[in-house]
Amino acid sequence: xxxxxxxxxxxxxxxxxxxxxxxxxxxxxxxxxxxxxxxxxxxxxxxxxxxxxxxxxxxxxxxxxxxxxxxxxxxxxxxxxxxxxxxxxxxxxxxxxxxxxxxxxxxxxxxxxxxxxxxxxxxxxxxxxxxxxxxxxxxxxxxxxxxxxxxxxxxxxxxxxxxxxxxxxxxxxxxx
Numbered sequence: 555x556x557x558x559x560x561x562x563x564x565x566x567x568x569x570x571x572x573x574x575x576x577x578x579x580x581x582x583x584x585x586x587x588x589x590x591x592x593x594x595x596x597x598x599x600x601x602x603x604x605x606x607x608x609x610x611x612x613x614x615x616x617x618x619x620x621x622x623x624x625x626x627x628x629x630x631x632x633x634x635x636x637x638x639x640x641x642x643x644x645x646x647x648x649x650x651x652x653x654x655x656x657x658x659x660x661x662x663x664x665x666x667x668x669x670x671x672x673x674x675x676x677x678x679x680x681x682x683x684x685x686x687x688x689x690x691x692x693x694x695x696x697x698x699x700x701x702x703x704x705x706x707x708x709x710x711x712x713x714x715x716x717x718x719x720x721x722x723x724x725x726x727x728x729x730x
Contacts, residue, residue: 567645575645577663580670587722590671593644595715601650604700610643611714613696618721621688630728632684635677637721639685642667675726 561567565577569589576584594611598604614637621636640648642664649660665679672679699706709717 569645577645577667580645580667582670582674585671585674587675587719590638590641590644591715591718591722594640595711595718597643597648599648599696600700601648606708607710608696608700608706608708609711609714610640610648611711611718612709613692614638614640615714615717615721616695617685617689617692618725620692621685624688630725631677632681634675634722634725634729635672635681636685636688637718637725638671638675638677639682639689641671676729 565579567575567577569575569586570592571586571588573584573586573589575589591611594614595609597610599608599610599613617639618633618637622633645667646660646664649657649664654660668682669679671677695704696706698704
């Protein structure tokens with residue numbers, strides 16, 4: 555019980571790779587892509603309220619693929635940013651928009667984590683706005699597939715983790 559109490563008081567969590575991650579004072583050294591992939595592939599998008607399990611990692615891959623497909627953004631750094639646009643959710647989960655709007659402190663914590671993630675991978679945090687239109691479009695595609703009889707292929711967490719890591723390796727290699 556002492557470990558849990560310490561974590562609650564300090565905001566420091568232990569990740570899958572054995573790193574200590576401070577939710578309130580994150581730094582690039584605390585970030586590991588394996589933790590991000592595991593966290594996102596095991597968390598459900600749309601608060602898990604989908605007909606079958608659909609991970610944030612799979613959503614992130616779809617955003618990355620669509621962003622890369624659009625063409626005008628041929629920069630591999632932006633493609634990597636598209637993949638990582640929700641990476642903070644690996645550590646803090648996916649809060650639905652109505653709550654996030656009413657809890658601005660959560661958005662501040664999320665932004666600070668994203669800044670540490672961007673710094674870790676040499677990405678520009680302030681370019682995230684370039685990804686947002688693609689993110690919103692993919693959310694519409696997903697919504698239609700989940701609730702309006704559209705088509706979507708579901709990945710289990712292991713598949714989503716593998717595809718996410720493969721995308722990261724591809725775009726990180728091209729970027730650096």
